[in-house]
Amino acid sequence: MKLKLISAAAFAALALAGTAHAHKAWLQPSQTVFSEKGSWMTVDAAVSNDLFYFNHVPLPLERLQVTAPDGSSVAAQNGSTGKLRSVFDLQLQQEGTYKIAMNNEGMFASYKLGGEAKRWRGKASEFKAAIPAGASEVNASESLGRVETFATVGKPSTGVFKTTGKGIELVPVTHPNDLFAGEAATFQLLVDGKPASGLKIEIVPGATRYRNEQAEIHATTGADGKFEVKWPSAGMYWLETASEDNKTTLPDAKQRRLSYVAVFEVLPQ
């Protein structure tokens, strides 16, 4: 029962990552730049109010997808889910860039039953059975969210950035494992494989606990889907964007909510 509650909360955060008041979902790597094949890294996966502190719920490891530079899947090792975070290890056997991702594809719905407002979240396939007969004012949405981070052994590669054409995806102009304080980086955001203009991006540096302001950096994608960010200092950064549209492919959903989160490591000069 408890596990179910945790999953539901994490699911909610994944689905809603993007609305201003939502909790923040993230995958935080121990480091992102490696010089030795076979190196180990460890990753924390959680949803929290603050970056990068474990103070809300873990992200469920079932959704983890790790892609090696050659496109193959890598199994996480020593995975464990606690009260406040999940953690897992990865051994990086290949040269190039790895993608570590948690994807959420699901539905959420609100409805009224006997005058009472109810909410439901789950897989699209469970929707029909989950909404009780007699429910009224059923409003269902499709949710499609990605939480990602990247790590590189040796020379950065771009194979893992091959897009699927579904939802929000990030394409590097500047490689996300080649970020340095004081320099500007450019990325492109796609929605359904096409450059997405007008997406609002929020970037928050980590260690929020030790300062009094969020210190967000705001950016908006241009007509080509690109945006630029100049990193003020070294550290881990959390980036998110979200959008809504009605291009849902689920017959029961009226709209679609898309979100994208990434964690980047910026190194000192």
Add this chain to the structure above:
Amino acid sequence: MKPSMFKILIPALTLPLPAFAADLELNIEVPRINAAEYHRPYVAAWIEKADNTVASNLLVWYDVDMKNGEGTKWLKDMRQWWRRSGRTLSMPVDGVSGATRPVGQHAVNFKGGSKQLADLAPGSYTLVVEAAREVGGRETLTIPFEWPAKAQKLSAQGKTELGKVGLVVKP
């Protein structure tokens, strides 16, 4: 990396000379550091063009003799070197890689015809020396110089992980 962090000595003498290949003398001081756990620093020295691309790798001192090449694990800690060229190299590199050095002054000479200098076109360059120490810090020094137009005796003073770094260009 900020120029203001270092004292750069003005070229001592200027001689009219043809643009033939010159020799280069590098003097790197590994400073004495009082640390409970001291490891010899990893040190890289290279020559950059104005656009920060690497014109030549001069030296990389690391744990070159560790079993199974485990010394490569910390090469990334020389962050700028790693970014500029290290990550595209296959270590060890003949004539460039060497073992870590103890505390003291280390003079390294490069002949004009050496692998490191033979392909260096005349122009303005920057010598970059980067040191990173396990359980310690990291420091980068830069010395701009002209190649090979004139004799130059330049230096920069490190504050933490590097002592005095000297560069002599001998046309």
